[in-house]
Amino acid sequence: MMDGQELKQELQQIKKNNYVVPEDVDAFPYAQWMMDYIGSTDAELRDELIYSTLERWITGEVFRQKELRGLLLQALSPDYLFYKIGEKGTDSVFKRAFSILIPPLILSVHEKEPFLSEEQLYSVAEQVLEYVYLEQDVRGYVDGRGWAHSTAHAADALDALARTIRNHEFSHAILTVVRHKVRLHDYIYINFEDERLVTAVMSLWNQNILSQEEWNNWLHSFTIIEDAPASQNDILVQNIRTFLRSLYFRALEQEGNSGFTVAILETLQKWHRF
Template sequence: MTHEENMLKEKLKRIKNNNYLLEEGENYFTLGLEMLENIGSLDSELRDELIYGILFNWISKSRFTSEELKVLLNISLDGSHLFYKLYDKEEDAVFKRAFSVLVVALIINEHRKEDFLSEEVLYEVKDKLIEYMLNERDVRGYVEVKGWAHSAAHTADALDELVQCICFNKTDLIDILDSIKAKVSIEYYVYIDEESERMVTVVENVFNRKLLSSSEIVGWLQEFRIENPRNSYIDNFHLKVNIKGFLRSLYFRLLEKEDSKFIIEEIKKILNTL
């Protein structure tokens, strides 16, 4: 850890122990900006428990104005945060990306309560989240020593907040479903840290919007492909494991819902062919 990170860590510990309140003369937004700049710290306590945990508290407790939240959202989505070294092979960069997307989720959740973001901004968020979802290849969950990365799960959290915004229409929801399908259907990593559960939550809330027809939902499910002729045997095996895990999670999530019986039946048919 750098000297600056150590200083920030001690300051944030004090704030957490003070019921997340600042001392007189301190400014929530100024410190929020400093926290965002350090959100990719390799110290899991600083990154996850302190920076993310305190931002969660402050955003949910309305410590920031709407205009300040817009600034924090723009920073979280920029090339130095959500897209930080996305196409490089620096494995530690994922922590900054994966925790920046969690801040996006927090701000969209606050928007759903306070309605302070324009449709134009929400569509920009949607486009950037889908771009990130489709292009992030570091999908490790828990990393020894360094803690959670969990980019697929964290992005699903942000998309889940987004699909509950009423401005998005059927086409938008299908775009988001397709990004989930793409992230499920990978062969270069096998999900082991309940990523499927987080991605299923997005799908469930898309279905809850009641904008998609039965045929559109069934068609989306039938597009899952467990084999790619360009893949090796083991790659196709990993692809199958990921798809089966996701479909099973979706099956049990919807099992008790009366209006989801046709989805359950379709999932059973697909699983029986795998």
Template sequence: MTQKENILKEKLLRVKKNKYLLENQENYFSLGLEMMDNIGCLDPELRDRLIYVTFFHWITEGRFNFEQLEHLLSISLDNTHLFYRIYDKDEDAVFARAFSVLIVALIIDQHRKQDFLLEEKLYKIKDKLLEYMHLEQDVRGYVHVRGWAHSAAHTADALDELVQCNCFNKVDLLDILNSIKSKMCIGYYVYVDDESERMVTAVKNALDRKILTKSEIIEWLQGFSVEDSKSTHINYYHLKVNIKGFLRSLYFRLLEQDDFRFIIEEIRKLLKKL
């Protein structure tokens, strides 16, 4: 750890001990900016259990005003955070990206409670998240020593908040669902850290909006296919494992809802083919 990171860690340990309260209201934002500068630090305790958890408390408890939240959102979505070294083969760069997207999720959740983001801003967020979803290739879950990266699951959390915003229509929801499908239908990595459950949560909330037609949902489901893959290639096996895991998660999440019986039946057909 750098000296700056050690100093920040000491500050946040004191904040945690004081039940996430600061004596001076103005210090919340200045310390929040300092946390954003270190969002991708490689110490899992500082990154996950201190920076993220502190942001969680401060955002959900209203420690930032709307202007400050928008500023933190802009930082989270910029090229040194959500898209930090996105094209590089740097195994450590993913932590900045994956934890920046969690801040986006927290701020959208706060928007849904207090309605402070303009519709135009929400569409820009949607475009940024889908671009990131497409570009991110490092989808490791738990990384030895470094801790959680979990970029796919974290992005799913942000998309879950997004699909619950009323401004998005069926075209937008299908864009998001197709992005999720593309991220689940990969063969270069097998999801082993509950990523499918986090993706399914976003899908379930999109379906609960009840603005997608039966035919649109079935067409989306039928896109979960491995027909073009070579059965002798290891990527084929990994792809099939990921698809089956996702479809099973969705199946059990919807099993008790009568209005989604047609989805259950379609998943059964797809799993038989697999």
């Protein structure tokens, strides 16, 4: 089995060759080896080579359906998505934050030609939701290490699930976890995390599963804040306002002056006193 440096050199060559699978390579075990280094602190290896190659191969029909299921199970396993979960400010975040990018790639293949059972889909959903709740390290760009961006990456997974699973209870679960992720009081999102979360919310809106009243209730829940030190409240309010503004303009662009857009604006206006 090759080490990280050898893998990097090989992947650089594969990238130069437009991500064509080399003739002497069996793509599935090779992808499993790539996954072993998906948490590398080398941004080029992790992001530009491993993730980019996996993205091209997964969406480019390189793998059989059975192999895609294998990669999905690997990405969602305790050694990947839940690796050292709960740590903050450590390098373990890279393994988790890049493992969560694999499910949306595989779900995008499933969208075109379904191959996952309902039971498998709900298992993926359950693990993704659990990860989003448990992830404590929400840093975006990390100096010397590149992107961690766990919230944005998790939002991509939530977006894929919102497009794939049509279920009333699960729709509420997505909205609840998005609210949980927005309502941070110890970190200000500065790397467009709000935009990625909004994409997931709009995918859910497009499914037309929830009533206007249910959407209104969800929006209203953003106006309730707990007693906390002023500095923490300032961070919380900033995150909420940024998210609601992004949601408003995305909804306005898509829906025009709809009931949904008006409800978002009314929620946003309640924050003007801060």
